[in-house]
Amino acid sequence: MASPPDLATMPMHAITEMYGEAGLRERFRLECAAFDDDARRRLGAALELVARLHRDDRRSHEPYLNHLLRVAIRLMHHYQIRDVEVIVAGLLHDAVEDHPAELAGAAYTGDDPTAAALATLADRFGSRVARLVAAVTNPPWDPQRDRNEQYREHLVTSLDGEPWARVIKVSDFTDNGAGIVHVVGPKVVALARKYRPLVSVFRDLVTRPDTPLSMPVRQHILDQLDLAEERFVAILDRPAHRTSDTLP
Incomplete structure (x- = not known):
């Protein structure tokens, strides 16, 4: 084009x-x-x-x-x-x-x-x-565990020693998180529940001294994480969604 x-x-x-x-x-x-x-x-x-x-x-x-x-x-x-x-x-x-x-x-x-x-x-x-x-690839889900809890633990462990993988994953998370307003259908609530607890994880990863990003880029990402969290809260605090995953 x-x-x-x-x-x-x-x-x-x-x-x-x-x-x-x-x-x-x-x-x-x-x-x-x-x-x-x-x-x-x-x-x-x-x-x-x-x-x-x-x-x-x-x-x-x-x-x-x-x-x-x-x-x-x-x-x-x-x-x-x-x-x-x-x-x-x-x-x-x-x-x-x-x-x-x-x-x-x-x-x-x-x-x-x-x-x-x-x-x-x-x-x-x-x-x-x-x-x-490999560092950003999820392992198979263990049915004996909570899926979101396993995902969070995997992120923390796999990204701890891979600074460049953190950069890739935060770009992925930003697209998923700040971009959640572009998701349609009932899945949006489940995604907000999955992603909201991860915002603090990514804030920590982005601000670590060995994460290879400039200060202006780090601040840009932190602003995007704030925006994503605002959107998660807005989705999850809608009265119709506090007890249901079904969108109106």
Whole structure:
């Protein structure tokens, strides 16, 4: 598509609403223009892979790829990340969790699709990309545990020693959290309940001295976390939702 004159500065959810996946792809291309040829090739290869893996996936009213594009664009534009491996891992952050067998391909023997998928990522994009994706990949749910409690514990443990994985995950969380107003259907209440206790976790992770973000970027993220929490509270404090997950 031809680039609208304001596409490079439009909020990403506005691009999503006005131009859809094509607009986000074009914004991604504009952000990638700041990188050298090799970096653009690697970013393009990662985008091509996730577009194939998530081709049938939907997120509320939109293609799932839109979420992955917004996570990567946020890393480049708002977080000013120029580490290509981090951006590649941002694009790929759900690939192993959602499509391990398809990603692993011939390497999948039926024993451990997650390990095989991570090995495939290491072969294609390097061991660091695979390690970062592993850090943001949820383990299988233990039915003996509360699902949200297990998710929170996993975040705290897996991100503790992976500062760059924190950056990827906070971009993911921001898209999910501040962007919750764009979610439709009864799932929005369950998501608000899942995400609200995590705001304090991400505040801690973002403000740690070893988290590789500038002070202005940290403040931008903290503002986004405040906005997300306001939205969670607004959703959960609606009288109709205090005892029900059903939207009116």
